[in-house]
Amino acid sequence: MRVLVAGATGALGKQLVPRLVDAGHEVFAMVRSESAGAAATGLGAAPVIADALDREQVEAAVREANPEVIVHQLTAIGHIDTRHFQRSFAATDRLRIEGTDNLLAAGRAAGVRRFVAQSNGAFTYARTGGPVKTEEDPLDSSPVSEMASMIGAVRHLEQAVLDSDRPEGIVLRYGAFYGPGTSMEPGSEQLEMIRKRRFPVVGKGDGVWSFIHVADAAEATVAAIEKGHRGVYNIVDDDPAPVADWLPEVAAMLGAKKPMRVPRFVGRLAAGPVGVVLMTELRGASNSKAKRELGWRPAHPTWRQGLKAAL
Template identity: 85%
Template sequence: MRVLVAGATGAMGKQLVPRLVDAGHEVFAMIRSESDKARASQLGAVPVIADALDRAQVEAAVRQAAPEVIVHQLTAIGHIDTRHFERSFAATDRLRIEGTDNLLAAARAAGVRRFVAQSNGAFTYTRTGGPVKNEQDPLDRSPVSQMASMIAAIEHLEKAVLGAAWTEGIVLRYGAFYGPGTSMAPGSEQFEMIRKRKFPVVGDGGGVWSFVHIADAAEATVAAVENGDRGVYNIVDDDPAPVAEWLPELAAMLGAKKPMRVPRFIGRLAAGQAGVVLMTELRGASNAKAKRELGWHPAHPTWRQGLQVSQPR
């Protein structure tokens, strides 16, 4: 199939594009500038240039590629400051709203039959009820103020993609990424904070995280491109775990001392309301649907194994 990947040179794109090529697909990479052409070509894709926020450019790029499938992996997430969570996600929120609308408009004009989009299943589910959510559970209906715009952008993307009756809209709610090119990789700022005991457990550390290795997420995306049906899929590993469990275990993997514990009010001062939510109230996600319907099984079924093998020896 002819597949256009928007966001082809990011952490996910670097994993996804070569896998699509190896699977026999003709892959086009939507990039912002001439300077990205070499990187796209090295991944095995044909570069097409467009700013995702410029509808005319996006429509021209999609016409040029004439894809059967579009994969929307556009993000602009750098360092996340939990005290100012909304600032950290502002550029990505715009891509998830305006970028999604532009890609969908171009896809409709070009007759694209399948549209696969990146969503977030790590930080967005309702914070009530059981610790692990499935795709039928709602997103957070009363988010703290710093997280409201991020969740609103996710909701916009999902409604737009799933509501496009003229194509097969597929939403992939990825867990928290780890592995090459992510914020949880050997030498990353986050790992260094853990090593230096600057990443404490806040409150009871009861927030449940669902992780996924970036390579496993890419494999799931290939499965969605080839086999997915309209709908939402959680793309996470088999082992959702509370912060009080995974953070000390990761510290031990890194050869660091056990993380400090601080009360919620101290955590709020240091990391803001969003930081406290991530540490104490988050809900995890189930991957049962993706396994059942996509035929996908993560090669790293648990972060305990995946993070261990990713450490330098």
């Protein structure tokens, strides 16, 4: 198939494009600059240049690539400051709203058959009920204020993609990435904070996180492109874990002392309301549907194995 990947030079795109090429697909990469185009060429894709926020440029790029499938992996997430969470996600929120609308419109005009989009299954589920959620469970309808715009942008993306009659829309709710190019790669700021005991367990640490190795996420994306049907898939590993479990274990992998424990009010002062939510209220996600319908299995079934191997 002819596949256009928007976001081909990001952490996931760098894993995804070579896998698509190896699977025999003709891959095009929508990039913003000549330098990014050279990087995409090195991955095996043919570059087409467009700014995702410029509808005319996007339409021209899609006409040039003439794909059967568009894969939307556009994000602009750098350092995440939990005290200024809204600011940290502002550029990505815009890509998830305007970028999604532009790509969908261009795909519809060009007769694209399938549209696969990156969503978030790590921070977005409702913070009520059981600890592990399926695709049928709702997103958070009453997030803390600093998370509202991020969850609103995710909601917009998902509704736009799933409501589209043509192309067929598939949403992939990825867990928290680790591995090459992510915020949890060796030497990253996040892991260094854990090593230096600057990443404490807040309260009981009963917020549940779902992780996914970025290579496993790419494999699942290939499966969704080839075998998926309209709907939502959680792309996470087999081992959703409370912060109180995973954080001390990761510290041990790094050869660090156990993380400190602080009460919720101290966590709120240091990391803001979002930091407290991430530590104490998150819900994890189940990958049963993706396994069943996509025939996918993560090569790293648990973050315990995957992170230990990476570190």
